[in-house]
Amino acid sequence: xxxxxxxxxxxxxxxxxxxxxxxxxxxxxxxxxxxxxxxxxxxxxxxxxxxxxxxxxxxxxxxxxxxxxxxxxxxxxxxxxxxxxxxxxxxxxxxxxxxxxxxxxxxxxxxxxxxxxxxxxxxxxxxxxxxxxxxxxxxxxxxxxxxxxxxxxxxxxxxxxxxxxxxxxxxxxxxxxxxxxxxxxxxxxxxxxxxxxxxxxxxxxxxxxxxxxxxxxxx
Ligand code: C5P
Numbered sequence: 001x002x003x004x005x006x007x008x009x010x011x012x013x014x015x016x017x018x019x020x021x022x023x024x025x026x027x028x029x030x031x032x033x034x035x036x037x038x039x040x041x042x043x044x045x046x047x048x049x050x051x052x053x054x055x056x057x058x059x060x061x062x063x064x065x066x067x068x069x070x071x072x073x074x075x076x077x078x079x080x081x082x083x084x085x086x087x088x089x090x091x092x093x094x095x096x097x098x099x100x101x102x103x104x105x106x107x108x109x110x111x112x113x114x115x116x117x118x119x120x121x122x123x124x125x126x127x128x129x130x131x132x133x134x135x136x137x138x139x140x141x142x143x144x145x146x147x148x149x150x151x152x153x154x155x156x157x158x159x160x161x162x163x164x165x166x167x168x169x170x171x172x173x174x175x176x177x178x179x180x181x182x183x184x185x186x187x188x189x190x191x192x193x194x195x196x197x198x199x200x201x202x203x204x205x206x207x208x209x210x211x212x213x214x215x216x217x218x219x
Contacts, residue, residue, distance in 0.1 A: 008023070019200060078147070
């Protein structure tokens with residue numbers, strides 16, 4: 001049986017989630033937004049009034065994740081993104097979440113996963129790897145527009161959003177375990193100048209090229 005694993009990595013607000021969902025629809029594959037696992041871990045620590053810097057507490061939370069947290073309205077908030085980014089730097093948290101992600105990637109037929117370390121750590125065997133990026137300014141514009149749409153006047157200002165994105169980029173790229181980096185064999189997709197439809201079209205073209213190059217894996 002053939003298995004098509006597509007790894008989509010990149011920094012916050014690069015468009016990787018939108019692209020991964022579109023690829024999953026296009027190829028009829030299941031999709032996992034792995035950021036949600038780290039966000040749920042951060043949220044569990046916050047709900048228990050714990051400190052995301054406390055590696056042991058964060059690892060306990062990751063090992064006993066309540067799936068209901070994945071639908072919590074606070075999951076995608078800015079505060080929780082920061083908690084997610086802090087807990088995700090603990091090696092024990094990454095270890096606790098590894099098997100779930102590998103099992104998802106390994107299901108028959110394949111899957112699309114998006115995150116920071118899919119092509120490098122979770123599924124280095126992926127048939128197609130994309131590293132989706134965009135300039136920090138463009139990413140801050142997108143996130144700011146999204147927050148204004150959601151919270152109106154109560155949304156944080158553009159400068160705050162840009163600073164948050166820069167802080168998260170630095171934390172994700174500088175950590176010692178599974179830092180955010182482009183896999184050597186990942187295709188780069190810069191979405192700074194692209195709308196959603198064009199970005200998705202280019203992503204599909206890159207996946208098609210990778211399939212042609214590598215052929216689908218025979219299990
Ligand atoms: O993708 P998203 O922005 O929802 O991820 C939230 C945080 O989770 C990121 O800032 C990153 O620190 C962490 N993360 C990670 N590895 C992944 C996915 C997300 O470290 N595979």
